[in-house]
Amino acid sequence: MRIVAAKDSSAAEVKKLLRKPAFDEIELPDFVRQANSRIFGADLSAAEIVRRIVGDVRKEGDAALIRYAKMIDNVELSTDNMAVTQEEFSAAEADGDPRVVAALKKAIDNVRRYHEEQKSQSWWTTRSHGAMLGQMLVPLSRVGLYVPGGTAAYPSSVIMNAVPAKVAGVDEVVMCVPPKNGKINPYVLIAAKLIGIDKVYKIGGAQAVAAMAYGTATVPRVDKIAGPGNIFVTLAKKEVFGAVDIDMLAGPSEILIVADATADSDYVAADMLSQAEHDALAASILITTDAGLAEQVAVEVEKRVAVLPRREIAAASLERNGMIIIADDMKQALEFANYAAPEHMEILTKEPMALLPFVKNAGAVFVGEYSPEPLGDYMAGPSHVLPTGGTARFYSVLNVETFMKRISVISATKDYLQEAAADIVTLAEAEGLGAHAEAIKLRGIKTV
Numbered sequence: 001m002r003i004v005a006a007k008d009s010s011a012a013e014v015k016k017l018l019r020k021p022a023f024d025e026i027e028l029p030d031f032v033r034q035a036n037s038r039i040f041g042a043d044l045s046a047a048e049i050v051r052r053i054v055g056d057v058r059k060e061g062d063a064a065l066i067r068y069a070k071m072i073d074n075v076e077l078s079t080d081n082m083a084v085t086q087e088e089f090s091a092a093e094a095d096g097d098p099r100v101v102a103a104l105k106k107a108i109d110n111v112r113r114y115h116e117e118q119k120s121q122s123w124w125t126t127r128s129h130g131a132m133l134g135q136m137l138v139p140l141s142r143v144g145l146y147v148p149g150g151t152a153a154y155p156s157s158v159i160m161n162a163v164p165a166k167v168a169g170v171d172e173v174v175m176c177v178p179p180k181n182g183k184i185n186p187y188v189l190i191a192a193k194l195i196g197i198d199k200v201y202k203i204g205g206a207q208a209v210a211a212m213a214y215g216t217a218t219v220p221r222v223d224k225i226a227g228p229g230n231i232f233v234t235l236a237k238k239e240v241f242g243a244v245d246i247d248m249l250a251g252p253s254e255i256l257i258v259a260d261a262t263a264d265s266d267y268v269a270a271d272m273l274s275q276a277e278h279d280a281l282a283a284s285i286l287i288t289t290d291a292g293l294a295e296q297v298a299v300e301v302e303k304r305v306a307v308l309p310r311r312e313i314a315a316a317s318l319e320r321n322g323m324i325i326i327a328d329d330m331k332q333a334l335e336f337a338n339y340a341a342p343e344h345m346e347i348l349t350k351e352p353m354a355l356l357p358f359v360k361n362a363g364a365v366f367v368g369e370y371s372p373e374p375l376g377d378y379m380a381g382p383s384h385v386l387p388t389g390g391t392a393r394f395y396s397v398l399n400v401e402t403f404m405k406r407i408s409v410i411s412a413t414k415d416y417l418q419e420a421a422a423d424i425v426t427l428a429e430a431e432g433l434g435a436h437a438e439a440i441k442l443r444g445i446k447t448v
Helices: 011-018 030-040 046-060 062-073 086-095 100-114 155-168 185-197 205-214 231-240 265-278 291-305 311-321 330-340 354-359 373-378 414-430 434-441
Strands: 001-004 123-126 132-139 140-145 171-177 200-201 222-225 254-259 283-288 324-325 344-348 364-367 404-411
Touching: 001 011, 001 155, 001 291, 030 311, 046 205, 062 123, 062 205, 100 155, 100 185, 123 200, 123 324, 140 155, 155 171, 155 185, 171 205, 200 373, 205 231, 205 434, 254 265, 254 330, 265 283, 265 291, 265 311, 265 344, 265 373, 265 434, 283 291, 283 311, 283 330, 291 311, 291 324, 311 324, 330 354, 344 354, 344 373, 354 364, 414 434
Parallel strands: 001 324, 140 171, 140 222, 171 200, 254 283, 254 344, 283 324, 344 364
Antiparallel strands: 123 132, 132 404
Protein backbone atom coordinates (compact mmCIF):
# COMPACT_ATOMS: atom_id res chain seq x y z
CA MET A 1 0.00 0.00 0.00
CA ARG A 2 1.46 3.29 -1.13
CA ILE A 3 1.77 6.47 0.96
CA VAL A 4 1.85 9.63 -1.16
CA ALA A 5 2.43 13.12 0.22
CA ALA A 6 0.79 15.85 -1.84
CA LYS A 7 3.62 18.25 -0.95
CA ASP A 8 6.03 15.95 -2.78
CA SER A 9 3.80 15.65 -5.86
CA SER A 10 1.68 18.02 -7.88
CA ALA A 11 -2.09 17.89 -7.49
CA ALA A 12 -2.28 16.59 -11.05
CA GLU A 13 0.03 13.69 -10.19
CA VAL A 14 -2.09 12.75 -7.18
CA LYS A 15 -5.26 12.90 -9.27
CA LYS A 16 -3.63 10.66 -11.85
CA LEU A 17 -3.16 8.06 -9.11
CA LEU A 18 -6.81 8.43 -8.17
CA ARG A 19 -8.12 8.10 -11.71
CA LYS A 20 -10.07 4.91 -12.23
CA PRO A 21 -9.49 2.93 -15.41
CA ALA A 22 -12.46 2.38 -17.70
CA PHE A 23 -14.22 -0.90 -17.01
CA ASP A 24 -12.82 -2.48 -20.15
CA GLU A 25 -9.31 -1.30 -19.22
CA ILE A 26 -9.17 -3.08 -15.86
CA GLU A 27 -6.29 -5.53 -15.75
CA LEU A 28 -7.47 -8.92 -14.58
CA PRO A 29 -5.59 -10.75 -11.81
CA ASP A 30 -3.31 -13.53 -13.03
CA PHE A 31 -5.44 -16.36 -11.62
CA VAL A 32 -8.49 -15.04 -13.49
CA ARG A 33 -6.55 -14.73 -16.73
CA GLN A 34 -5.22 -18.26 -16.36
CA ALA A 35 -8.71 -19.63 -15.76
CA ASN A 36 -10.08 -17.77 -18.76
CA SER A 37 -7.26 -19.02 -20.95
CA ARG A 38 -8.04 -22.57 -19.87
CA ILE A 39 -11.77 -22.17 -20.51
CA PHE A 40 -11.66 -20.25 -23.78
CA GLY A 41 -8.43 -21.55 -25.24
CA ALA A 42 -6.92 -18.07 -25.61
CA ASP A 43 -5.80 -15.18 -23.45
CA LEU A 44 -8.82 -13.02 -24.24
CA SER A 45 -9.60 -9.69 -22.65
CA ALA A 46 -12.58 -9.43 -20.35
CA ALA A 47 -14.49 -7.50 -23.01
CA GLU A 48 -13.78 -10.16 -25.65
CA ILE A 49 -14.97 -12.92 -23.31
CA VAL A 50 -18.15 -11.03 -22.52
CA ARG A 51 -18.96 -10.38 -26.17
CA ARG A 52 -18.53 -14.07 -26.93
CA ILE A 53 -20.73 -15.20 -24.04
CA VAL A 54 -23.47 -12.64 -24.70
CA GLY A 55 -23.52 -13.49 -28.39
CA ASP A 56 -23.78 -17.22 -27.69
CA VAL A 57 -26.63 -16.80 -25.21
CA ARG A 58 -28.48 -14.51 -27.59
CA LYS A 59 -28.22 -17.08 -30.39
CA GLU A 60 -28.49 -20.36 -28.48
CA GLY A 61 -30.53 -19.50 -25.39
CA ASP A 62 -30.69 -22.20 -22.72
CA ALA A 63 -28.13 -24.39 -24.50
CA ALA A 64 -25.47 -21.69 -24.04
CA LEU A 65 -26.45 -21.18 -20.39
CA ILE A 66 -26.04 -24.88 -19.72
CA ARG A 67 -22.70 -25.02 -21.53
CA TYR A 68 -21.21 -22.00 -19.74
CA ALA A 69 -22.44 -23.20 -16.34
CA LYS A 70 -20.35 -26.33 -16.89
CA MET A 71 -17.34 -24.54 -18.39
CA ILE A 72 -17.08 -21.65 -15.93
CA ASP A 73 -18.82 -22.74 -12.72
CA ASN A 74 -18.48 -26.53 -13.08
CA VAL A 75 -22.22 -26.83 -12.49
CA GLU A 76 -24.52 -29.28 -14.23
CA LEU A 77 -27.52 -27.21 -15.22
CA SER A 78 -30.56 -28.22 -17.25
CA THR A 79 -33.83 -26.56 -18.14
CA ASP A 80 -35.37 -28.62 -15.33
CA ASN A 81 -33.12 -27.35 -12.52
CA MET A 82 -32.25 -23.83 -13.70
CA ALA A 83 -34.99 -22.21 -11.61
CA VAL A 84 -35.02 -22.61 -7.85
CA THR A 85 -37.86 -24.90 -6.79
CA GLN A 86 -40.21 -24.60 -3.85
CA GLU A 87 -38.43 -27.59 -2.31
CA GLU A 88 -35.13 -25.70 -2.47
CA PHE A 89 -36.70 -22.68 -0.79
CA SER A 90 -38.10 -24.92 1.94
CA ALA A 91 -34.72 -26.60 2.46
CA ALA A 92 -33.08 -23.17 2.77
CA GLU A 93 -35.59 -22.12 5.41
CA ALA A 94 -34.91 -25.33 7.36
CA ASP A 95 -31.15 -24.69 7.25
CA GLY A 96 -31.32 -21.06 8.32
CA ASP A 97 -30.05 -19.89 11.69
CA PRO A 98 -32.97 -18.07 13.37
CA ARG A 99 -30.66 -15.25 14.48
CA VAL A 100 -29.56 -14.60 10.90
CA VAL A 101 -33.14 -14.77 9.64
CA ALA A 102 -34.22 -12.29 12.32
CA ALA A 103 -31.43 -9.90 11.26
CA LEU A 104 -32.49 -10.25 7.61
CA LYS A 105 -36.08 -9.39 8.53
CA LYS A 106 -34.93 -6.31 10.43
CA ALA A 107 -32.77 -5.19 7.50
CA ILE A 108 -35.66 -5.69 5.07
CA ASP A 109 -37.92 -3.58 7.27
CA ASN A 110 -35.34 -0.78 7.56
CA VAL A 111 -34.69 -0.72 3.81
CA ARG A 112 -38.41 -0.81 2.99
CA ARG A 113 -39.20 2.09 5.37
CA TYR A 114 -36.38 4.20 3.93
CA HIS A 115 -37.45 3.62 0.34
CA GLU A 116 -41.14 4.19 1.03
CA GLU A 117 -40.14 7.76 1.86
CA GLN A 118 -38.40 8.09 -1.51
CA LYS A 119 -41.50 7.50 -3.60
CA SER A 120 -42.49 10.36 -5.87
CA GLN A 121 -46.02 10.91 -7.13
CA SER A 122 -47.60 11.49 -10.50
CA TRP A 123 -48.68 15.12 -10.88
CA TRP A 124 -50.95 17.42 -12.90
CA THR A 125 -50.99 21.15 -13.48
CA THR A 126 -53.49 23.36 -15.30
CA ARG A 127 -52.80 25.82 -18.07
CA SER A 128 -54.97 28.38 -19.85
CA HIS A 129 -58.27 27.45 -21.50
CA GLY A 130 -58.69 24.27 -19.46
CA ALA A 131 -55.59 22.46 -20.71
CA MET A 132 -53.80 20.08 -18.38
CA LEU A 133 -50.20 18.91 -18.34
CA GLY A 134 -48.73 16.24 -16.14
CA GLN A 135 -46.38 13.40 -15.54
CA MET A 136 -47.16 9.80 -14.66
CA LEU A 137 -44.72 7.68 -12.67
CA VAL A 138 -45.16 4.10 -13.78
CA PRO A 139 -43.31 1.07 -12.39
CA LEU A 140 -41.52 -1.20 -14.85
CA SER A 141 -43.29 -4.42 -15.70
CA ARG A 142 -40.44 -6.87 -15.15
CA VAL A 143 -36.94 -6.33 -13.79
CA GLY A 144 -34.01 -8.68 -13.46
CA LEU A 145 -31.70 -8.53 -10.47
CA TYR A 146 -28.16 -9.84 -10.39
CA VAL A 147 -26.82 -10.89 -7.00
CA PRO A 148 -23.14 -11.89 -6.70
CA GLY A 149 -22.32 -15.30 -5.31
CA GLY A 150 -18.90 -16.33 -6.55
CA THR A 151 -16.32 -15.79 -3.80
CA ALA A 152 -18.96 -15.01 -1.16
CA ALA A 153 -22.74 -15.03 -0.69
CA TYR A 154 -24.59 -11.74 -0.34
CA PRO A 155 -28.14 -11.93 1.02
CA SER A 156 -27.75 -8.22 1.78
CA SER A 157 -27.53 -7.54 -1.96
CA VAL A 158 -30.84 -9.32 -2.45
CA ILE A 159 -32.41 -6.88 0.01
CA MET A 160 -30.76 -3.78 -1.40
CA ASN A 161 -31.86 -4.57 -4.97
CA ALA A 162 -35.23 -6.20 -4.49
CA VAL A 163 -36.86 -4.08 -1.78
CA PRO A 164 -36.65 -0.80 -3.78
CA ALA A 165 -38.08 -2.65 -6.80
CA LYS A 166 -40.97 -3.96 -4.75
CA VAL A 167 -41.61 -0.54 -3.21
CA ALA A 168 -41.68 0.91 -6.72
CA GLY A 169 -44.47 -1.54 -7.60
CA VAL A 170 -42.71 -3.64 -10.23
CA ASP A 171 -45.07 -6.38 -11.45
CA GLU A 172 -42.49 -9.18 -11.65
CA VAL A 173 -39.02 -9.43 -10.15
CA VAL A 174 -36.66 -12.19 -11.24
CA MET A 175 -33.17 -12.81 -9.90
CA CYS A 176 -30.04 -14.58 -11.09
CA VAL A 177 -27.43 -15.86 -8.65
CA PRO A 178 -24.33 -17.91 -9.48
CA PRO A 179 -24.50 -21.25 -7.64
CA LYS A 180 -21.67 -22.72 -5.62
CA ASN A 181 -21.40 -26.49 -6.03
CA GLY A 182 -24.79 -26.36 -7.70
CA LYS A 183 -26.54 -24.62 -4.82
CA ILE A 184 -27.42 -21.10 -3.78
CA ASN A 185 -26.62 -19.89 -0.28
CA PRO A 186 -29.67 -20.53 1.93
CA TYR A 187 -29.77 -16.97 3.27
CA VAL A 188 -29.90 -15.60 -0.29
CA LEU A 189 -32.96 -17.76 -0.90
CA ILE A 190 -34.51 -16.90 2.46
CA ALA A 191 -34.13 -13.18 1.72
CA ALA A 192 -35.66 -13.66 -1.73
CA LYS A 193 -38.63 -15.49 -0.24
CA LEU A 194 -39.16 -12.91 2.51
CA ILE A 195 -39.20 -10.07 -0.02
CA GLY A 196 -41.41 -11.89 -2.53
CA ILE A 197 -39.12 -12.26 -5.52
CA ASP A 198 -41.04 -14.13 -8.22
CA LYS A 199 -38.34 -16.35 -9.74
CA VAL A 200 -34.73 -17.17 -8.86
CA TYR A 201 -32.36 -18.75 -11.39
CA LYS A 202 -29.08 -20.53 -10.68
CA ILE A 203 -27.11 -18.65 -13.30
CA GLY A 204 -24.16 -16.33 -12.89
CA GLY A 205 -21.78 -14.14 -14.82
CA ALA A 206 -22.19 -12.53 -18.21
CA GLN A 207 -24.45 -15.39 -19.29
CA ALA A 208 -27.02 -14.45 -16.64
CA VAL A 209 -27.07 -10.84 -17.82
CA ALA A 210 -27.49 -11.94 -21.43
CA ALA A 211 -30.31 -14.33 -20.50
CA MET A 212 -32.26 -11.59 -18.72
CA ALA A 213 -31.58 -9.08 -21.51
CA TYR A 214 -32.69 -11.23 -24.45
CA GLY A 215 -34.71 -13.98 -22.81
CA THR A 216 -34.46 -17.74 -23.31
CA ALA A 217 -37.03 -20.51 -23.24
CA THR A 218 -36.53 -20.66 -19.46
CA VAL A 219 -35.48 -17.16 -18.39
CA PRO A 220 -37.90 -14.33 -19.22
CA ARG A 221 -36.75 -11.14 -20.92
CA VAL A 222 -36.76 -8.18 -18.54
CA ASP A 223 -37.08 -4.42 -18.99
CA LYS A 224 -34.16 -3.49 -16.77
CA ILE A 225 -31.23 -5.23 -15.11
CA ALA A 226 -29.96 -4.02 -11.75
CA GLY A 227 -27.39 -5.20 -9.26
CA PRO A 228 -23.61 -5.32 -8.96
CA GLY A 229 -21.25 -8.08 -10.01
CA ASN A 230 -17.68 -8.71 -11.09
CA ILE A 231 -16.02 -7.15 -14.12
CA PHE A 232 -17.65 -9.69 -16.46
CA VAL A 233 -21.12 -8.87 -15.16
CA THR A 234 -20.45 -5.14 -15.48
CA LEU A 235 -19.17 -5.43 -19.04
CA ALA A 236 -22.13 -7.65 -19.93
CA LYS A 237 -24.52 -4.97 -18.67
CA LYS A 238 -22.67 -2.47 -20.84
CA GLU A 239 -22.93 -4.85 -23.81
CA VAL A 240 -26.70 -5.39 -23.54
CA PHE A 241 -27.62 -1.78 -22.74
CA GLY A 242 -30.12 -0.65 -25.34
CA ALA A 243 -31.81 -4.02 -25.53
CA VAL A 244 -32.68 -3.36 -21.88
CA ASP A 245 -32.03 -0.58 -19.45
CA ILE A 246 -29.47 -1.00 -16.67
CA ASP A 247 -29.10 0.64 -13.30
CA MET A 248 -25.42 1.53 -13.58
CA LEU A 249 -22.00 0.09 -14.41
CA ALA A 250 -20.93 -1.09 -10.97
CA GLY A 251 -17.38 -2.34 -10.80
CA PRO A 252 -15.08 -3.34 -7.94
CA SER A 253 -15.93 -1.95 -4.50
CA GLU A 254 -14.29 1.20 -3.17
CA ILE A 255 -13.92 3.14 0.03
CA LEU A 256 -12.31 6.54 0.46
CA ILE A 257 -11.85 7.93 3.95
CA VAL A 258 -11.23 11.61 4.63
CA ALA A 259 -9.64 11.98 8.06
CA ASP A 260 -7.79 14.47 10.21
CA ALA A 261 -5.56 14.02 13.26
CA THR A 262 -8.55 13.26 15.51
CA ALA A 263 -9.46 10.05 13.64
CA ASP A 264 -8.92 6.70 15.34
CA SER A 265 -6.31 4.76 13.34
CA ASP A 266 -7.91 1.44 14.34
CA TYR A 267 -11.28 2.55 12.95
CA VAL A 268 -9.71 3.79 9.73
CA ALA A 269 -7.73 0.60 9.15
CA ALA A 270 -10.71 -1.64 9.88
CA ASP A 271 -12.95 0.36 7.55
CA MET A 272 -10.40 0.22 4.73
CA LEU A 273 -10.21 -3.55 5.08
CA SER A 274 -13.99 -3.83 5.02
CA GLN A 275 -13.76 -3.10 1.30
CA ALA A 276 -10.42 -4.71 0.52
CA GLU A 277 -11.78 -8.12 1.50
CA HIS A 278 -14.49 -7.94 -1.18
CA ASP A 279 -12.34 -8.37 -4.26
CA ALA A 280 -8.72 -8.33 -5.38
CA LEU A 281 -9.71 -5.36 -7.59
CA ALA A 282 -11.32 -3.39 -4.74
CA ALA A 283 -9.84 -0.02 -3.75
CA SER A 284 -9.22 1.30 -0.22
CA ILE A 285 -7.97 4.87 0.05
CA LEU A 286 -7.25 7.19 2.97
CA ILE A 287 -6.83 10.92 2.41
CA THR A 288 -5.62 12.64 5.55
CA THR A 289 -4.07 15.92 6.58
CA ASP A 290 -2.00 14.22 9.29
CA ALA A 291 1.21 12.35 8.44
CA GLY A 292 1.23 10.66 11.86
CA LEU A 293 -2.20 9.15 11.24
CA ALA A 294 -1.06 7.97 7.81
CA GLU A 295 1.83 6.02 9.34
CA GLN A 296 -0.32 4.57 12.14
CA VAL A 297 -2.99 3.39 9.68
CA ALA A 298 -0.41 1.77 7.41
CA VAL A 299 0.96 -0.24 10.34
CA GLU A 300 -2.51 -1.15 11.60
CA VAL A 301 -3.68 -2.30 8.18
CA GLU A 302 -0.71 -4.65 7.82
CA LYS A 303 -1.37 -6.09 11.25
CA ARG A 304 -5.09 -6.60 10.68
CA VAL A 305 -4.93 -8.02 7.17
CA ALA A 306 -2.76 -10.90 8.38
CA VAL A 307 -5.59 -12.35 10.50
CA LEU A 308 -8.52 -11.86 8.12
CA PRO A 309 -10.34 -14.98 6.87
CA ARG A 310 -10.12 -13.47 3.34
CA ARG A 311 -6.57 -12.18 3.84
CA GLU A 312 -5.28 -13.25 0.41
CA ILE A 313 -7.99 -11.27 -1.37
CA ALA A 314 -7.57 -8.27 0.95
CA ALA A 315 -3.79 -8.31 0.58
CA ALA A 316 -4.04 -8.43 -3.21
CA SER A 317 -6.49 -5.52 -3.15
CA LEU A 318 -4.23 -3.41 -0.95
CA GLU A 319 -1.19 -4.13 -3.08
CA ARG A 320 -2.98 -3.14 -6.29
CA ASN A 321 -5.28 -0.36 -5.17
CA GLY A 322 -4.51 0.52 -1.55
CA MET A 323 -3.31 4.08 -1.04
CA ILE A 324 -2.78 6.71 1.66
CA ILE A 325 -2.56 10.32 0.51
CA ILE A 326 -1.32 13.08 2.80
CA ALA A 327 -3.05 16.29 1.74
CA ASP A 328 -1.78 19.77 2.50
CA ASP A 329 -5.09 20.79 4.09
CA MET A 330 -8.72 19.72 4.30
CA LYS A 331 -9.70 21.79 1.25
CA GLN A 332 -7.23 19.82 -0.84
CA ALA A 333 -8.33 16.55 0.77
CA LEU A 334 -11.91 17.16 -0.35
CA GLU A 335 -10.73 18.24 -3.79
CA PHE A 336 -9.00 14.87 -4.17
CA ALA A 337 -12.00 13.02 -2.73
CA ASN A 338 -14.43 14.67 -5.13
CA TYR A 339 -12.11 13.93 -8.02
CA ALA A 340 -12.04 10.25 -7.07
CA ALA A 341 -15.87 10.19 -6.80
CA PRO A 342 -15.80 7.06 -4.62
CA GLU A 343 -18.52 4.51 -4.05
CA HIS A 344 -18.28 4.93 -0.27
CA MET A 345 -16.88 8.06 1.37
CA GLU A 346 -16.32 8.24 5.11
CA ILE A 347 -15.64 11.53 6.89
CA LEU A 348 -13.71 10.95 10.11
CA THR A 349 -12.83 14.43 11.33
CA LYS A 350 -13.40 16.56 14.40
CA GLU A 351 -16.48 18.21 12.85
CA PRO A 352 -17.57 15.88 10.03
CA MET A 353 -20.98 17.47 9.37
CA ALA A 354 -19.23 20.76 8.58
CA LEU A 355 -17.54 19.09 5.61
CA LEU A 356 -20.67 17.43 4.20
CA PRO A 357 -21.75 20.45 2.08
CA PHE A 358 -18.43 20.28 0.24
CA VAL A 359 -18.95 16.67 -0.92
CA LYS A 360 -20.00 16.72 -4.56
CA ASN A 361 -19.20 13.24 -5.85
CA ALA A 362 -19.87 10.08 -3.86
CA GLY A 363 -22.23 7.13 -3.96
CA ALA A 364 -22.90 7.33 -0.22
CA VAL A 365 -21.37 9.44 2.55
CA PHE A 366 -20.81 8.07 6.05
CA VAL A 367 -20.48 10.93 8.49
CA GLY A 368 -18.66 10.47 11.80
CA GLU A 369 -16.86 7.64 13.54
CA TYR A 370 -20.06 5.78 14.42
CA SER A 371 -21.22 5.60 10.80
CA PRO A 372 -18.90 2.91 9.41
CA GLU A 373 -19.49 1.65 5.89
CA PRO A 374 -20.82 -1.78 7.00
CA LEU A 375 -23.74 0.02 8.66
CA GLY A 376 -24.84 1.03 5.18
CA ASP A 377 -24.10 -2.40 3.75
CA TYR A 378 -26.56 -4.13 6.03
CA MET A 379 -28.91 -2.17 8.19
CA ALA A 380 -29.19 1.63 7.88
CA GLY A 381 -31.82 1.71 5.12
CA PRO A 382 -30.41 3.23 1.89
CA SER A 383 -29.56 0.70 -0.82
CA HIS A 384 -25.92 -0.27 -0.85
CA VAL A 385 -25.92 -0.60 -4.66
CA LEU A 386 -23.76 2.41 -5.47
CA PRO A 387 -21.85 3.86 -8.41
CA THR A 388 -18.17 2.89 -8.62
CA GLY A 389 -15.18 3.59 -10.82
CA GLY A 390 -15.61 7.35 -10.59
CA THR A 391 -19.14 7.18 -12.00
CA ALA A 392 -20.54 8.85 -8.88
CA ARG A 393 -19.84 12.00 -10.91
CA PHE A 394 -23.09 11.27 -12.77
CA TYR A 395 -24.75 8.11 -11.41
CA SER A 396 -26.99 7.93 -8.35
CA VAL A 397 -27.46 5.24 -5.74
CA LEU A 398 -29.99 2.58 -6.70
CA ASN A 399 -33.38 3.80 -5.49
CA VAL A 400 -37.13 3.48 -6.03
CA GLU A 401 -37.04 5.56 -9.22
CA THR A 402 -34.45 3.15 -10.64
CA PHE A 403 -37.44 0.86 -11.22
CA MET A 404 -39.88 3.45 -12.51
CA LYS A 405 -40.28 5.49 -15.66
CA ARG A 406 -41.75 8.95 -16.19
CA ILE A 407 -44.41 9.45 -18.85
CA SER A 408 -45.41 12.96 -19.91
CA VAL A 409 -49.14 13.65 -20.31
CA ILE A 410 -50.61 16.48 -22.43
CA SER A 411 -54.34 17.18 -22.50
CA ALA A 412 -55.19 20.33 -24.48
CA THR A 413 -58.44 22.04 -25.42
CA LYS A 414 -59.16 23.60 -28.81
CA ASP A 415 -58.71 27.09 -27.39
CA TYR A 416 -55.34 26.16 -25.85
CA LEU A 417 -54.18 24.70 -29.19
CA GLN A 418 -55.43 27.80 -30.99
CA GLU A 419 -53.31 29.97 -28.72
CA ALA A 420 -50.17 27.99 -29.58
CA ALA A 421 -50.93 27.17 -33.22
CA ALA A 422 -49.21 30.00 -35.04
CA ASP A 423 -45.94 29.45 -33.18
CA ILE A 424 -46.10 25.68 -33.72
CA VAL A 425 -46.60 26.10 -37.47
CA THR A 426 -43.84 28.71 -37.66
CA LEU A 427 -41.34 26.40 -35.95
CA ALA A 428 -42.44 23.31 -37.91
CA GLU A 429 -42.05 25.09 -41.25
CA ALA A 430 -38.67 26.50 -40.16
CA GLU A 431 -37.53 22.91 -39.64
CA GLY A 432 -38.98 21.81 -42.98
CA LEU A 433 -41.58 19.56 -41.34
CA GLY A 434 -44.72 20.31 -43.31
CA ALA A 435 -46.68 17.36 -41.95
CA HIS A 436 -46.25 18.75 -38.44
CA ALA A 437 -47.78 22.04 -39.57
CA GLU A 438 -50.58 20.28 -41.43
CA ALA A 439 -51.51 18.27 -38.31
CA ILE A 440 -52.29 21.60 -36.63
CA LYS A 441 -54.11 23.19 -39.60
CA LEU A 442 -56.36 20.15 -40.19
CA ARG A 443 -57.98 20.64 -36.81
CA GLY A 444 -59.58 23.86 -37.98
CA ILE A 445 -57.04 25.93 -36.17
CA LYS A 446 -56.25 29.43 -37.45
CA THR A 447 -52.52 29.91 -37.83
CA VAL A 448 -52.41 33.53 -38.98
